[in-house]
Amino acid sequence: EDLGRRFAVPARPLPLGEGERDAARSNAGLTRALQLIALGLRNEGVREWNFSLRGMDDRALLAAADRACEREVWDRCINTSDRTRREIDLEQRFPMPFRNDVVAQARELGLDPAYVYGLIRQESRFVMDARSSVCASGLMQIMPATARWTARKIGLPFTPELITDRGTNLKLGTHYLKLVLDDFDGSQAMAAAAYNAGPSRPRRWREGPSLEAAIWAENIPFNETRDYVKKVLSNATFYAALLGAADGTSIKSRLGRPIGPRAGGSSPVDKDLP
Numbered sequence: 001e002d003l004g005r006r007f008a009v010p011a012r013p014l015p016l017g018e019g020e021r022d023a024a025r026s027n028a029g030l031t032r033a034l035q036l037i038a039l040g041l042r043n044e045g046v047r048e049w050n051f052s053l054r055g056m057d058d059r060a061l062l063a064a065a066d067r068a069c070e071r072e073v074w075d076r077c078i079n080t081s082d083r084t085r086r087e088i089d090l091e092q093r094f095p096m097p098f099r100n101d102v103v104a105q106a107r108e109l110g111l112d113p114a115y116v117y118g119l120i121r122q123e124s125r126f127v128m129d130a131r132s133s134v135c136a137s138g139l140m141q142i143m144p145a146t147a148r149w150t151a152r153k154i155g156l157p158f159t160p161e162l163i164t165d166r167g168t169n170l171k172l173g174t175h176y177l178k179l180v181l182d183d184f185d186g187s188q189a190m191a192a193a194a195y196n197a198g199p200s201r202p203r204r205w206r207e208g209p210s211l212e213a214a215i216w217a218e219n220i221p222f223n224e225t226r227d228y229v230k231k232v233l234s235n236a237t238f239y240a241a242l243l244g245a246a247d248g249t250s251i252k253s254r255l256g257r258p259i260g261p262r263a264g265g266s267s268p269v270d271k272d273l274p
Contacts, residue, residue, distance in 0.1 A: 007249045009241050013087040016063050024063035027052060034071055049076050058087040065092050072097065075125035094238045097126045098166065105170055109178045114248050115188055116174060118236030119195065122228060128166055138164045140173025146274050150176045183270045187256055189213050192232040197225045199273045210260030217255070
């Protein structure tokens with residue numbers, strides 16, 4: 001961007017031929033992987049899937065990703081398409097499952113749908129039963145305590161088993177994201193850091209000299225959170241382009257103004273925010 005170059009969606013590869021699709025459909029390893037995932041043996045299925053991709057060229061990878069997309073196994077769709085080097089299918093790499101629901105929920109709360117999609121892609125790869133090592137669950141990977149707190153905050157009836165219900169998870173996740181974004185004066189970088197590491201940490205990380213947002217992000221002391229912030233904002237930029245947004249495809253505008261100590265006239269910190 002500093003060189004004056006504008007982001008443009010690359011041209012889609014030539015459509016897959018029936019022969020290429022048939023090769024992916026008849027690949028025994030991919031079939032076994034999908035069957036394992038369907039049986040709830042996701043870890044075993046992912047290992048089988050990744051093993052089966054060895055030696056595939058870009059066209060074969062696109063066909064394998066297409067097969068996963070057709071089955072709505074979105075994490076394999078994305079990760080497989082991400083492996084191509086010369087033939088880039090951006091719509092395959094950045095799919096938009098549940099588009100009507102995500103866009104409607106985001107716009108209802110005044111959120112950028114591309115930002116919401118960018119976060120979901122990084123959090124769960126659209127796997128509804130995804131569960132992290134710290135027990136975050138569902139589409140937007142919400143912690144149980146955060147889900148309960150947010151449900152009380154917005155007056156939504158909630159029981160623990162609803163955390164993996166798509167509609168409930170999306171509603172709780174987007175409401176929490178909006179509260180976090182508001183608490184950080186609309187900074188997408190700080191809000192993403194807060195969503196990943198909790199609000200108290202980016203509050204501490206912003207103390208000190210005022211820094212360009214990109215420099216602030218590169219100085220996040222947690223490797224996971226630093227990588228997370230960069231990927232969420234990068235994802236959001238691609239999604240904005242695919243959604244045909246008039247703005248949002250500039251990473252510099254998405255990063256926003258410099259990050260430093262909270263200004264004196266800002267709204268007070270929401271100390272209850274988990």
